Amino acid sequence: MDRLLDPSFVLGHMNYWLFVVLMMTGLYIVVARGNLLKKIVGLNIFQAAVFMLYISAGKVRGGTAPILTDNPGEAYSNPLPHVLILTAIVVGIATTALGLALTTRINEVYGTIEEDEILEIDHQETEREVAAILATSAQDSANA
Amino acid sequence: MIAPHILLLLCLAIPLVGFGWCWLFRNSPNMRDGGVFALALLLALAVISIFRAFNGGAEFDLVLVQFQPGLSLALNAEPLGIVFALVASTLWIATHVYGVGYMRGNNEKKQASFFSCFAFAIFATMGIAFSANLLTLFLFYELLTISTYPLVAHKETEEAQKGARVYLGILMGTSIVLFLPGVVWVYATAGTLDFVQGGILGPNVKPAFVGILLALFAFGVGKAAVMPFHRWLPAAMVAPTPVSALLHAVAVVKAGVFTILKLDVYIFGTDVLTKTGASQWLVWVAGGSIIIASLIAMSQDNLKRRLAYSTVSQLSYITLGVALANSLGVLGGGLHIVTHAFGKITLFMCAGAIYVATHKTEISQMRGLGRQMPITFTAFGIGALSIIGLPPLAGAWSKWELLLASASAGQWFAIAVLMISSLLNVAYLLPIVVRGFMPAPAGETLDDTVSGSGSGSRWAQVREAPVLCYLPPALTAFGCIVLFFYAGDIIGFMSPIVTESGR
Amino acid sequence: MLEGIVQNAPLLAIMLPLIAAPVAVLFGNKSVAFYISGATLVLSFALCVYMALLVSDGSILSYHIGGWAPPIGIEYRIDAANAMVMIIVSAMGALVLPYARASIEKEISPGHHTMFYACYMLCFTGLMGVAATGDAFNVFVFLEISSLSTYVLVAMGARQDKRALSAAYDYLILGTVGATFFVIGLGFLYIATGTLNMVDLADKLANSPDNKTIRAGFALIVIGMGLKLALFPLHRWLPGAYSYAPSAVSAFLASTATKVALYVVIRFTFSVYDASSGFERTTLEYIILPLAITAMFTASAVAIFQMNVKKLLAYSSVSQIGYMLLGLTYLNQTGVAASFIHMFNHAMTKGALFMAVGMVVWRTGSALLPSFAGIGRTMPWTAAAIVVAGLSLIGVPATAGFVSKWVLMAGAFERGWWPVSFAIVGSSVLAVIYVWRLVEVMYFQEPKATTKDPVREAPLAMLVPTWILILAIVWFGIAANAPVELARIAADGLLAGGFDNGQTVILGIPGR
Structure with a gap:
């Protein structure tokens, strides 16, 4: 634990602290917010935190961009995590787009994008459905 | 071949x-x-x-x-x-x-x-x-x-x-x-x-x-x-x-x-x-099953339910044979599969024949039916006697084998159970036959259930069920008698399973 | 030509469907889209069977994408375990497609049919890719390909029931959270080892001292994938998604998606990490085992009280996933094999059930229990299919379900965990109850008289694929040797640890 009191350790891992804070912020929004749009925003923050984790981990202090030079001693940052995260960003954008599209459709159909209201509507729908079918089967047995 | x-x-x-x-x-x-x-x-x-x-x-x-x-x-x-x-x-x-x-x-x-x-x-x-x-x-x-x-x-x-x-x-x-x-x-x-x-x-x-x-x-x-x-x-x-x-x-x-x-x-x-003596407890459980099921059978008025409880009790005879854990018990159990099968199927088919002919299911309503349906009730009587275990009917042998097995295993509890159970069998099976051959209570039973008026004429209308319904139980009842004479052969055929060689 | 196909089998099995997806949309004709998809799926299935034959001697296929050797290049690495999963996915994909063609006529508006096929093929590609790849990050990419298209497929149920939308949204949020956890886990692994190739990872992890980054990576991977595979209690998205998706989608997802996610967990736990001791073993025995048993009972108990039959089946899936996880925790050959056998058998069983239930919904318009009244008379073949598949779900002998239950119990006794085997049978009894509720309604209640057109047997296009599965259930319930053998080889490979047993066969373009 005493490592946490060592300023060089704390500052040296600054990217990780930020990552954790950002990640938890995002996750908290996803869990705690009832608005579907805000959930997507939370999801984006959550994912952005991961992007930061990868990118910062690939950074080499004093390293340049990984491009071809004549100097074999030239230090460069690790390009692999950066490239990986490009893919992840694409996935993130696709997810966001799809989430927004779904939200729009939900708004059209339900007339709201508040989670608790949607749950309520879903719940009523189920009850109505069950009541209707029970009524018809009661009618059937009455006919029989 | x-x-x-x-x-x-x-x-x-x-x-x-x-x-x-x-x-x-x-x-x-x-x-x-x-x-x-x-x-x-x-x-x-x-x-x-x-x-x-x-x-x-x-x-x-x-x-x-x-x-x-x-x-x-x-x-x-x-x-x-x-x-x-x-x-x-x-x-x-x-x-x-x-x-x-x-x-x-x-x-x-x-x-x-x-x-x-x-x-x-x-x-x-x-x-x-x-x-x-x-x-x-x-x-x-x-x-x-x-x-x-x-x-x-x-x-x-x-x-x-x-x-x-x-x-x-x-x-x-x-x-x-x-x-x-x-x-x-x-x-x-x-x-x-x-x-x-x-x-x-x-x-x-x-x-x-x-x-x-x-x-x-x-x-x-x-x-x-x-x-x-x-x-x-x-x-x-x-x-x-x-x-x-x-x-x-x-x-x-x-x-x-x-x-x-x-x-x-x-x-x-x-x-x-x-x-290992691991089956000792099963003697008690099977014995308990035999007695309790018989007692429940006595209290049932529905004929098929009474027969069902009788089956429960009879099945435990075979379980008991296993629990005795000796060769006689196994052979007796095996024989009981055969003899009880013939006896019980006769009883059930008779119950069905009665149902087809009169639509009656309760024993209390069957008084006097035997006079109208003699074949059915005779077959029922033979089946019942076989289940009870009287010679010259097949059931006698399997019960005898099981008694011998209990004696050789020294299980006095099992012997007592078999004895008491036979008495209970008599008590819940025979009254059905006896009642069937009693004179019909004039204007009592059938009218209540069938029409409510004109008792005598209704009563006379009861006949045997169709031939396809009473012939099979008659045959199986006959089988109960025949098996009495062949029980020894069945035992002989099965005995290799309890000897060393297996054959 | 043939040599080329055979040499590139791992790639073709995955890339053909990927190419078919946009092509299906470009033609803009739903029949063309159907035939293109169908042809690629059948070809893909054939390639998977071929690869399964290749690896059934215990060897591992290694395919280097573009001829770049791993660990620099991306590698598809296939042993008996993935071959089995790929067979499940491709067989179910090919069987559900003809069913889907008839089923979506009613469930999805005609303009979206080509889109449906495209999404279906993308989903298929993703699942196959996850199963085939030997690169950890590639798993994530394929997983997201399949997940994104799955969300769309689920949402397509909205024409029938608007709740499909909220179900798809829930699935999207939880699925993305799961995938992101998984990526974080991968990130930790990469930070600790500097590689993402599974073989390489396994080597480096085996030689590195235990450290918290590696452990945290494992935890994140298991939890992230736990969300995707509906590990109890992370299963909240599953009942809604399966209930309100179009029937064909439910059938396909229920039989493949969770199994592929489970495969990822297995691959990471056994091949990348070392499950035989330490932290990973503790996780299996003290976290996964109790959760699996809880799932078996809780989800089955919840299933008993469902009015919606699709939801009933969905909860039953959650409990069956418990069985699959249970086998892993034994850490013996029989147990791990049991997991794979149950994946295989449950895919057939649940696929058949969802397809049969889908046919009832197709005719009666509702998945609620009362609409199943009397279908024993009006739809005899469908009802019979439900009964046989239901028996398999219970685990009655002569059905596939019995085989998996048997192996699972045998594994428990081998491990000395006999109470676990009583938990298995106890949960089966709950299955008896929920299956029999359905059977009684189908056979003992009068058909509803109020529906406008009389309920008739479903069309052959839906009935035939379902009955192929039913026959397969019975066939693999009696002649169970092939899947059991393959699963045992898979289990041996996994339990040996690492992902390189020295029997690697390199496929693909030689050189570079």
């Missing part, structure tokens, strides 16, 4: 053909029922051929699918199984004839599905009889449960549905929760599930383990109806009577006790049970 393997396959194939046949000719009843009758005859013939081939020393071992060493689907014939198959197949002929009379006499609906499920149940029974290992037996055991479920639920009334639910719940529940783990445990311990003379658990098995395993099987084989898992049997009485007669007096319940006998002889080994 057909090769032994083919005979075994035929025994499975013939009922299966019957299953398809009923479905194929579902719209032409005569074709359907006639064809199944021919198939039933063929099946009996096939089983008899197996019996003769076995006596001639033929080898039957037939592996259908091999999964791993010690784990396969395989068929084989051994004395116990042959006897069981003989009983089931010959009685199928009688029951089929009877079933045709009963179903048509009652104008039951969905007869085609009834007869096809029936044939499938016979298929499963044959499979049980000729299983070469516990896995195969378990497979057919479950198939039997599933194929008889639609038969129990046949009437599709609320009551039938409830009865069928209890039926399936208990039979499948016990087999899954207790029987299956037992089977897997045996496999995990012994590395095989083949039926081997003298058991497969090995010499160093712990008594406690044998006790637990025996408990898993004794209760897990719900079809043996050891209390407290007997409730399905009375519940199954909502089924049409042919089902109660063949399946719930012969095939299904006997499949249960047959399984327990097989486990005793070929999985545990009688010697192991004797040495």
Whole structure:
């Protein structure tokens, strides 16, 4: 634990602290917010935190961009995590787009994008459905 | 002479053909029922051929699918199984004839599905009889449960549905929760599930383990109806009577006790049970079942329910034979499968005949019926006396063997149980016959239920049920008498299973 | 030509469907889209069977994408375990497609049919890719391909029931959270080892001292994938998604998606990490085992009280996933094999059930229990299919379900955990109850008279694929040798640890 009191350790891992804070912020929004749009925003923050984790981990202090030079001693940052995260960003954008599209459709159909209201509507729908079918089967047995 | 393997396959194939046949000719009843009758005859013939081939020393071992060493689907014939198959197949002929009379006499609906499920149940029974290992037996055991479920639920009334639910719940529940783990445990311990003379658990098995395993099987084989898992049997009485007669007096319940006998002889080994004393508790449980079920039977007014409880009690005779853990007990149990089958099927078919003729189900309403239906009631009387165990009827021998077994095992409790139970049998079976032959109470019983006026004329209208309904019980009653003289041969045929060589 | 196909089998099995997806849309004709998809799926299935034959001697296929050798290049690495999963996915994909063609006529508006096929093919590609790849990050990419298209597929149920939208949204949020956790886990692994190739990872992890980054990576991977595979209690998205998706989608997802996610967990736990000791073993025995048993009972108990049959089946899936996880925790050959056998058998069983239930919904318009009344008479073949598949779900002998239950119990006894085997049978009894509720309604209640057109048997296009599965259930219930053998080889490979047993066969373009 005493490592946490060592300023060089704390500052040296600054990217990780930020990552954790950002990640938890995002996750908290996803869990705690009832608005579907805000959930997507939370999801984006959550994912952005991961992007930061990868990118910062690939950074080499004093390293340049990984491009071809004549100097074999030239230090460069690790390009692999950066490239990986490009893919992840694409996935993130696709997810966001799809989430927004779904939200729009939900708004059209339900007339709201508040989670608790949607749950309520879903719940009523189920009850109505069950009541209707029970009524018809009661009618059937009455006919029989 | 057909090769032994083919005979075994035929025994499975013939009922299966019957299953398809009923479905194929579902719209032409005569074709359907006639064809199944021919198939039933063929099946009996096939089983008899197996019996003769076995006596001639033929080898039957037939592996259908091999999964791993010690784990396969395989068929084989051994004395116990042959006897069981003989009983089931010959009685199928009688029951089929009877079933045709009963179903048509009652104008039951969905007869085609009834007869096809029936044939499938016979298929499963044959499979049980000729299983070469516990896995195969378990497979057919479950198939039997599933194929008889639609038969129990046949009437599709609320009551039938409830009865069928209890039926399936208990039979499948016990087999899954207790029987299956037992089977897997045996496999995990012994590395095989083949039926081997003298058991497969090995010499160093712990008594406690044998006790637990025996408990898993004794209760897990719900079809043996050891209390407290007997409730399905009375519940199954909502089924049409042919089902109660063949399946719930012969095939299904006997499949249960047959399984327990097989486990005793070929999985545990009688010697192991004797040495470890692990079956001692089962003597008490089976004895308790016998007495309690008999007492309950006395209090039942519904004829079929009374017979059902009587079956519960009689099945525990066989379980008791196993629990005694000596060779006499096993042989007595095996013989009791045969004698009780003939006796009980007679009783059930008579109950059905009474129902077809008069639509009466309660014993209290049957006073005087015997005078109108003498053949039915005579057959019933013979069946009842055989169950009670009076000579010269078959039931006498199996009870005698079991008594001897108890004496040689020194189980005084078992002897007392057998004695008391015989008295109880007298008390709940004979009054039905006696009452039947009493003079009809003028203007009392029938009017109350049938019309309410013009008693005398109504009463005179009661006649025997159609010939297809009273002939089969008469034949099986006759069988009870014949078997008395051949019981020794049956014992002789089965005795190799308790001697060292196995043959 | 043939040599080329055979040499590139791992790639083709995945890339052909990927190419088929946009092509299906470009033609703009739903019949063309159907035939293109169908042809690629059948080809893909054939290739998977071929690869399964290749690896059935215990060897591992290694395919280097573009000829770049791993660990620099991306590698598809296939042993018996992935071959089995790929067979499940491709067989179910090919069987559900003809069913889907008939089923979506009613469920999805005609303009969207080509889109449906495209999404279906993308989903298929993703699942196959996850199963085939030997590169950890590639798993994530394929996983997201399949997940994104799955969300769309689920949402397509909205024409029938608007709740499909909220279900898809829930699935999207939880699925993305799961995938992101997984990526974080991968990130930790990469930070600790500097590689993402599974073989390489396994080597480096085996040689590195235990450290918290590696442990945290494992935890994140298991939890992230736990969300995707509906590990109890992370299963909240599953009942809604399966209930309101179009029937064909439910059938396909229920039989494949969770199994592929489970495969990822297995691959990471056994091949990348070392499950035989330490932290990973503790996780299996003290976290996964209790959760699996809880799932088996809780989800089954919840299933009993469902009015919606699709939801009933969905909860049953959650409990069956418990069985699959249970086998892993034994850490013996029989147990791990049991997991794979149950994946295989349950895919057939649940696929058949969802397809059969889908046919009832197709005719009666509702998945609620009362609309199943009397279909034993009006739709005899469908009802019979439900009964047989239901028996398999219970685990009755002569059905596939029995085989998996048997192996699972045998494994428990081998491990000395006999109470676990009683938990297995106890949960089966709950299955008896929920299956029999359905059977009683189908056979004992009068058909509803109020529907406008009388309920008839479903069309052959839906019935035939369902019955192929039913026959397969019975076939693999009796002649179970092939899947059991393959699963045992898979289990041996996994339990040996690492992902390189020295029997690697390199496929693909040689050189570079």
